Amino acid sequence: xxxxENCKDNRIVKYLRLVAMAVLAGIxxxxxxxxxxxxxxxxxxxxxxxxxxxxxSNAINGVSDGWRLAGYACVIKLFMLLKGILKEYYVxxxxxxxxxxxxxxxxxxxxxxxxxxxxxKISLKKALLFAGYIVTIPIVWQMQFAILPDAICLALTVLxxxxxxxxxGAKEGFCLPALLxxxxxxxxxxxxxxxxxxxxxxxxxxxxxxxxxxxxxKSYRNRKTLLxxxxxxxxxxxxxxxxxxxxxAVPNNGAYATYSMAADLWKRFVxxxxxxxxxxxxxxxxxxxxxxxxxxxDEYYEYYMNSIGLMIEIANPEEAESIYFEMARIGxxxxxxDMIKSAVKEAIGYCFIPFAMEKYMYNNGNSLYGHNYMKMYxxxxxxxxxxxxxxxxxxxxxxxxxCIMFLAExxxxxxxxxxxxxxxGWCALSIGMVTAPMxxxxxxxxxYRIGLFSVFVWxxxxxxxxxxxxx
Amino acid sequence: MLKExxxxxxxxxxxxxxxxxxxxxxxxxxxxxxxxxxxxxKTQILFLxxxxxxxxxxxxxxxxxxxxxxxxxTYNGAxxxxxxxxxxxENYFDDRGDMFCLYNITKVMESGDHNAVADYYGTGSQRxxxxxxxxxxxxxxxxxxxxxxxxxxxxxxxxxGRPIYAEDPYAEYTYAGALRAAVERLQKLCPxxxxxxxxxxxxxxxxxxxxxMDGYERNxxxxxxxxxRDAMKLVSSEYENVYFMDNLEYLGIGRDNYEQxxxxxxxxxxxxxxxxxxxxxxxxxxxxxxx
Numbered sequence: 001x002x003x004x005e006n007c008k009d010n011r012i013v014k015y016l017r018l019v020a021m022a023v024l025a026g027i028x029x030x031x032x033x034x035x036x037x038x039x040x041x042x043x044x045x046x047x048x049x050x051x052x053x054x055x056x057s058n059a060i061n062g063v064s065d066g067w068r069l070a071g072y073a074c075v076i077k078l079f080m081l082l083k084g085i086l087k088e089y090y091v092x093x094x095x096x097x098x099x100x101x102x103x104x105x106x107x108x109x110x111x112x113x114x115x116x117x118x119x120x121k122i123s124l125k126k127a128l129l130f131a132g133y134i135v136t137i138p139i140v141w142q143m144q145f146a147i148l149p150d151a152i153c154l155a156l157t158v159l160x161x162x163x164x165x166x167x168x169g170a171k172e173g174f175c176l177p178a179l180l181x182x183x184x185x186x187x188x189x190x191x192x193x194x195x196x197x198x199x200x201x202x203x204x205x206x207x208x209x210x211x212x213x214x215x216x217x218k219s220y221r222n223r224k225t226l227l228x229x230x231x232x233x234x235x236x237x238x239x240x241x242x243x244x245x246x247x248x249a250v251p252n253n254g255a256y257a258t259y260s261m262a263a264d265l266w267k268r269f270v271x272x273x274x275x276x277x278x279x280x281x282x283x284x285x286x287x288x289x290x291x292x293x294x295x296x297x298d299e300y301y302e303y304y305m306n307s308i309g310l311m312i313e314i315a316n317p318e319e320a321e322s323i324y325f326e327m328a329r330i331g332x333x334x335x336x337x338d339m340i341k342s343a344v345k346e347a348i349g350y351c352f353i354p355f356a357m358e359k360y361m362y363n364n365g366n367s368l369y370g371h372n373y374m375k376m377y378x379x380x381x382x383x384x385x386x387x388x389x390x391x392x393x394x395x396x397x398x399x400x401x402x403c404i405m406f407l408a409e410x411x412x413x414x415x416x417x418x419x420x421x422x423x424x425g426w427c428a429l430s431i432g433m434v435t436a437p438m439x440x441x442x443x444x445x446x447x448y449r450i451g452l453f454s455v456f457v458w459x460x461x462x463x464x465x466x467x468x469x470x471x
Numbered sequence: 472m473l474k475e476x477x478x479x480x481x482x483x484x485x486x487x488x489x490x491x492x493x494x495x496x497x498x499x500x501x502x503x504x505x506x507x508x509x510x511x512x513k514t515q516i517l518f519l520x521x522x523x524x525x526x527x528x529x530x531x532x533x534x535x536x537x538x539x540x541x542x543x544x545t546y547n548g549a550x551x552x553x554x555x556x557x558x559x560x561e562n563y564f565d566d567r568g569d570m571f572c573l574y575n576i577t578k579v580m581e582s583g584d585h586n587a588v589a590d591y592y593g594t595g596s597q598r599x600x601x602x603x604x605x606x607x608x609x610x611x612x613x614x615x616x617x618x619x620x621x622x623x624x625x626x627x628x629x630x631x632g633r634p635i636y637a638e639d640p641y642a643e644y645t646y647a648g649a650l651r652a653a654v655e656r657l658q659k660l661c662p663x664x665x666x667x668x669x670x671x672x673x674x675x676x677x678x679x680x681x682x683x684m685d686g687y688e689r690n691x692x693x694x695x696x697x698x699x700r701d702a703m704k705l706v707s708s709e710y711e712n713v714y715f716m717d718n719l720e721y722l723g724i725g726r727d728n729y730e731q732x733x734x735x736x737x738x739x740x741x742x743x744x745x746x747x748x749x750x751x752x753x754x755x756x757x758x759x760x761x762x
Contacts, residue, residue: 015481022482026489361586370587374575381582386497389584393496397489 009468013405013412020401020466027394028133034387035136041380042145044089048375052147063251066259067305070250071191072149091147098144098151099135105155105162106131109456112162114464116169117423119416121469130463137455138391139357139448142376153189153196154452160185160200161430164207167228168426174224183235190243194259195441197243199434199453201236206433208232210426257309262325264441266304269328269339271443274308277331285323288315342444350435351428353451354399354458357392360446367446395459402462409465427457514543515616517609517664519573520623523672523739523747524549530741536748541755546617548576548609550602555624555653556633559644571602573624574649576609577656585610614660619755622653625671625699626737632692635702646699650706654713665758667751668707669716670700673724674737685726714758721750 009017046052054068059076079093086093111127114120135141143150163178163185170178182204189197208229215225257263270277275294278286293308313320332339349356360369377384406424410417434453442450518524518534525547526532534545555573569575570588579587585607628635628646635646642648654666674686674696686696693699700719707715724732724743732743739747 018478018481019485022485023489025482026486027493029486030490030493363586373587374570374578377578377582377587381578381584385582385584386494389497390493394493397493 010412013408016405016408017466017468020405021468023401024133024398024463024466027397031387031391031394032132032136034383034390035138035141038138038141038380038383038387039095039145041383043379044091045379046091047142047146047378049146049148055147055149058253061253063253064247065253065256066247067256069149069191069193069247071188072152072193075152076147094147095145098155102135102140102144102151102155103128103131105159106134106456109158109162110134110460110463112165113423113427113460114467116165117426118420118464120464120467122467130467133463134456134459136391137395137459138376138388139372140452140455141391142372143449143452146375149192149196150449150452153193154456156185156189156192157196157200157203157434157453158456160189160203164203165426167207167211174228179228179231179235182232183239186235186239187243190240191246194264195438196434197240198437201240202433202437203430204232204236206429208236255310256305257313257320257324260321260324261441262321262328263305263309265328266309266324267441267443268343269331271304273331273335274304274327277327277334280330280334281327284316284319285312285327288312288323339444343439346439346444346446347435349446350439350451350454351431353448353454354396356446356451357448358396360448361389361392368443369446369448372448395455398462398466399458402458402465405465406461424461427461431457514541514618515546516543516619516621517546517612517614517617517661518549518621518623519576520549520621520669521553521625521627522549522551523626523737524621524623525551526738528734528738528740530744533744533747533751536744537751540748540752543618546608546612548605549623550576550605551598552627553624554627554631554633554646554649555622556628556646556649557643558631559634571606572649573622573653574643576606577653577660579606580609580614581656581660583610615663617661617664619667620657620661620664621667621669621751622650623669624650625696625703626674629671629674629686629693629696629699630691630737634692635694635698646693647702647706650703651709654706654710658710658712664712666710666713667716667754667758668703668713669751670703670718671696672718672722672737672739672743672747673729673733675726675729675733677736682726682729685729714754716750716754718747718750722746 046056051068054065055073055076058064058068058070059073059080062073062077064070064073075097076094079090079097082093083090107124107127107130110130111122111124114122114127135144140151140154143154160182163175163181166175166178186197186200186204189200211225211229211232215222215229275291278289278291278294281289289308289312293311309320309324312323316323349359357369360367373384373388376388406420410420431454435450438450516534516537524533527535531539532547534547534549537543538545550571553571553573553576554569557572557574558569575588579585585603588603588606625646633644633646637645637648640648641652643652650668654668657664657666671686675682676684676689689695694702696719700717704715704717707713722732722743723746732740732746734740734743
């Protein structure tokens with residue numbers, strides 16, 4: 001549905017939009033040039049993330065460790081088959097694959113948001129241009145050139161978000177292709193990354209709930225909408241089980257403790273206070289875990305699951321999961337105030353990521369910004385510094401312009417206000433649903449890798465506000 | 472038509488201005504927050520290294536002694552506990568000392584952006600805060616004006632068993648690889664500087680107050696102190712404008728006289744620092760004489 005005749009821009013909005021589009025064009029061109037330069041400088045370099053080395057090893061050996069799932073290792077393995085021809089440059093194939101998948105998913109995400117949330121028609125071709133800007137935002141681009149599932153998982157999450165939005169706007173609330181894509185996304189996320197899966201499930205569940213509520217409010221019952229909601233709920237229950245069966249079918253290398261949510265809580269609730277908490281542990285724990293083993297744990301997080309976690313599991317396999325949970329519970333009880341304070345601070349950071357990134361780029365703060373940034377600038381520190389600052393400052397500028405345009409459009413097109421507020425609400429809720437699981441199961445420090453979906457939503461909101469439908 | 476032309480002009484003008492302004496923000500990122508005051512016409516010597524350079528323990532540290540002796544401007548960028556090589560792991564939380572190893576420090580210097588390390592240790596220990604302060608100084612120096620860079624690494628590489636060599640000559644987790652990478656990076660950043668690679672110094676290992684072994688005998692996994700010294704000597708021979716200080720040979724510290732020059736098993740005391748500065752002075756005079 002295109003913008004209606006009586007919703008035409010007034011003069012102020014028209015010029016504001018023109019200026020905003022021009023700023024986007026100027027910033028976008030610079031960003032894309034720097035992104036390409038950075039990619040060329042990076043070449044076939046593999047950024048030094050710990051998980052990358054594990055995924056590569058898993059791909060070579062055809063195994064999983066239960067934590068880093070087999071889906072992404074399969075993608076790596078497929079490209080490794082080309083090693084004979086491409087030698088070590090096969091990683092470039094992986095990077096290009098990630099960029100391509102992201103580009104198309106972001107384009108679809110942007111297009112669906114524009115069409116179904118903001119009633120602005122846009123072709124896929126134009127949406128690809130906007131997607132080109134989104135994918136070259138430095139922290140997003142960094143993940144395209146990393147041997148990590150983050151790029152593909154973000155793309156799948158965006159795709160799922162897009163299809164849900166399509167369902168909200170679809171005629172009679174039913175769209176089979178969208179439902180199929182949602183199903184495939186959930187299944188793939190289930191074999192790629194658990195934390196992204198949890199977010200996807202939350203979004204699909206809330207999406208089904210929204211469709212049901214809308215149906216209840218209407219005077220007639222639309223069977224197709226009810227069918228959609230039902231299929232979503234079935235997908236949420238059945239597909240993760242299928243994914244878990246696939247995960248379990250992959251040989252486990254036994255290098256890590258068995259994955260469980262309780263063990264996954266350790267990153268936030270046990271690290272880095274394991275040694276400090278030790279005197280408060282029950283005998284059940286201290287009988288298995290000697291104090292000296294906890295002494296260097298605040299230095300090496302990764303020491304937990306492939307050493308301490310395994311130690312506990314080998315000593316008491318039946319109760320290992322409950323022991324992990326007990327340790328997490330004790331950790332929370334002892335440091336409740338600090339943990340809640342930290343969690344609230346991080347949550348605010350992820351929700352308002354354009355401004356949080358400015359804080360971490362220019363100010364001291366206890367985060368993983370430096371850690372991730374140093375992985376990124378391995379090949380060319382100077383170029384990376386320029387690209388990071390230009391790109392993230394540009395992102396903040398676009399976010400601010402987007403807010404201004406959103407307000408300006410809201411004021412000048414009051415009849416669309418309610419729908420726009422609902423769209424904003426859904427976007428904010430989506431950020432929460434996707435980010436919260438990743439945050440809960442991560443260390444208590446702001447990590448911009450967790451905020452990538454928030455980056456996508458912010459920039460999509462900004463660009464849909466700025467974008468003008470052709471008259 | 473006029474309207475469209477006007478809009479096009481506005482669009483292009485704003486787009487170009489935005490592009491220029493956003494590029495300028497990169498300068499904020501690399502802005503010199505604390506521009507280092509430089510005395511005109513004085514030789515500038517930058518020290519990078521471990522605790523033997525970083526700390527004064529009692530008395531003055533080596534850069535201060537060099538300042539007194541030679542009347543030059545010195546910058547102490549050394550950070551205690553650091554090695555040349557990175558740890559061979561990409562742990563989610565790298566060892567804190569590793570963040571400031573020579574390999575990483577030179578990259579931070581190249582980026583000019585101290586926030587790569589500053590925010591990582593927002594609530595770190597006093598030592599880490601001091602290290603961040605040093606990094607801020609290093610990113611604020613006008614590197615192209617530095618005359619000498621002294622790289623004094625080896626003890627921590629040795630005691631933590633960092634490998635010396637690997638198949639890849641630039642492997643950052645090896646002592647020789649990290650030195651090569653650092654030398655090349657510093658030569659790009661400071662094209663006019665002479666780089667002095669200052670070798671590992673003598674050390675002993677004690678049990679119950681008695682020396683049981685020294686660095687020539689004990690191998691922590693990477694090699695003996697002699698092997699680390701030889702590796703540094705090899706690297707220095709591969710580059711123009713790079714010189715070598717053989718502290719094992721020249722300082723003359725050994726099992727029979729270590730107590731005179733070491734305050735503990737491996738750190739130089741006041742007398743040790745004096746002979747070190749003697750040697751450095753001689754090295755610099757030799758270089759100046761050559762030139």
